[in-house]
Amino acid sequence: MSGAVKGLSGLKTRELGRCHIHLETVDSTNDYLKRRAGELCHGASATASLQTAGKGRLGRQWLELPDKALALSVLLAGYTPAQLGQLPLLVGLAVSQGLEGLTGLQIGLKWSNDCILAEKKLCGILCESRILGNQVWTVVGIGVNTQQTAEQLCGLNLEYATSLFLATQKYWDIAQIGGEILNKLEEILDIYALSGFSALKTAYSERCVTLGKKVRIVDADRETLGEALGIAEDGGLICRVDGQEKIIRSGEASVRGLYGYT
Ligand code: BTN
DSSP states (O other): OOEEETTEEEEOOSSTTSSEEEEEEESOHHHHHHHHBTTBOTTOEEEEEEESSOBOGGGOBOOOOTTSEEEEEEEEEOOOGGGGGTHHHHHHHHHHHHHHHHHOOOOEEETTTEEEETTEEEEEEEEEEEEETTEEEEEEEEEEEOSOOHHHHHHTTOTTBOOHHHHHSSOOOHHHHHHHHHHHHHHHHHHHHHHOTHHHHHHHHHHBTTTTSEEEEEOSSOEEEEEEEEEOTTSOEEEEETTEEEEEOBTTBEEEESSSOO
16 A cells, blocks of 8 residues: 655555654654654654754754654554564664665665764654553654755754765755665564564664664763774663673663764
């Protein structure tokens, strides 16, 4: 089945995006779906032309200009708290594959799930959950920089960011990007349901630009240096720190390269 709804086009999914809400303005598409969890079904999605309080990881803001970026969130039911460490990586894999298929650009992943193009950030992902009764609802939020110019990104103090427009000198159809991301995400979540994280770990690791690098691990009150060695079964980043192996969990710390953003 294929179809177009406002905010999404080229959808070939069974469930994801089949119930879709496009909002002209909203505080945050993630918060919108979290508020409506339980009322909307698994796979419901939301996009917005403008988010007035877009949220990033680790309590940061996510800044955007009207109609210059994709702001997409999807509501998922049935993931256990233990799977929530793996899910961000799977979403990153789906987004990078979807964007690569559509644009032909080579897209890497900075652990845990930033999509990277030429060492700059193209897309950020924020996974959040809400428990209602005995059901865990997960909201996956995806922000892709699509149409911004270098001046617009600098104006938002996003010097480390890039956009599809900057890379290709072309304005992309934001709805088509959203549709393709959901197509890929459903494909990846199907593999995950059938064969588990291990079936996708190699594909993730091959794209992960963090692995093999010396990194700065930044948490609330300190910064440590380490070397990124691999991806753990729970989605954590295995690092060597002070001669010892340690697993860093997404949500607890951010990891930066020693030189530049990645
Ligand atoms: C990050 O890199 O810090 C994560 C950014 C996630 C941004 C997206 S945009 C759609 C959704 N709604 C939000 O408020 N945040 C996510």
